[in-house]
């Protein structure tokens with residue numbers, strides 16, 4: 001998996017500024033990146049935002065020396081003409097450039113310690129009209145101030161601190177009065193996916209993840225309830241398990257979906273319509289369906305969640321192929337407006353196979369095959385880069 005190559009972005013310009021820059025000899029190198037600007041701002045919730053603008057897509061890594069956040073950017077030289085713009089009321093008291101070989105270190109001196117940044121706190125914005133690439137970091141002072149910085153420094157040096165348990169939300173699709181699709185042999189989607197979900201939970205727990213299931217029995221849940229549950233539990237990843245049906249009984253194989261407002265193809269669009277139709281089964285109708293969690297999110301946050309989901313989904317497709325699970329013809333990762341994926345938690349909807357295909361219906365019921373599917377999903381989650 002690719003590491004340390006950024007995501008999502010945004011900008012905020014602040015008040016006064018002061019700068020310290022060090023000029024070092026320029027090293028000739030192909031594909032140089034250059035620093036365009038650096039600034040801080042205050043975000044809602046008293047968060048500090050640090051924005052670093054670069055001419056090309058930055059390749060970077062982060063480190064946390066005492067009371068500092070250091071952004072190490074490859075292929076870049078210090079530029080004394082770039083003065084930082086520092087807003088008042090942020091955690092950053094000073095921003096400096098320090099050349100380290102062919103890398104430029106942007107050193108943010110911090111007023112208070114922070115915890116190691118998570119993926120969700122980092123964004124990379126693509127260039128738009130007035131801006132080049134922008135690398136954006138949002139952070140607050142850590143709760144247990146001095147302790148946290150010691151922890152993160154120690155973790156970097158010795159990796160002795162036990163890693164944070166990542167939270168996986170497992171969503172077995174359908175349930176109760178909604179059977180999902182039904183195979184010719186009578187196999188119901190809701191039963192297959194619940195069985196796979198339980199196996200998955202057990203294996204993920206063994207692998208050291210913290211897991212929650214949206215349902216553990218044959219219960220009907222609305223799609224928005226599932227999405228909300230993932231948010232309440234502060235999930236790091238949301239996995240919605242389904243099995244597919246196709247009018248053509250010869251079609252088989254898995255496929256993986258992420259959320260987008262536009263479907264990537266006609267088939268994905270139809271699938272989203274049929275999966276979303278699960279909500280129409282509810283007696284109290286459509287009101288909840290219309291509550292769009294994402295509507296409350298900034299486009300930036302949506303972009304962040306989408307990018308993380310895409311990364312997960314691609315890794316998941318690779319893991320399925322590596323575990324010799326047959327793929328549906330066409331792209332393995334597709335996009336469509338699935339209601340259950342509308343939340344702040346990155347994730348994917350996995351169609352494990354086709355119940356409409358008689359050989360695959362048999363496979364999907366088979367415990368060995370279910371274990372193979374679970375092994376692929378566990379692999380994809382282990383490979384997913386939760387942190388930066």
Ligand SMILES: [Zn+2]
Pocket residue numbers: 173174180181189241242243275
């Ligand atoms: Zn389904």
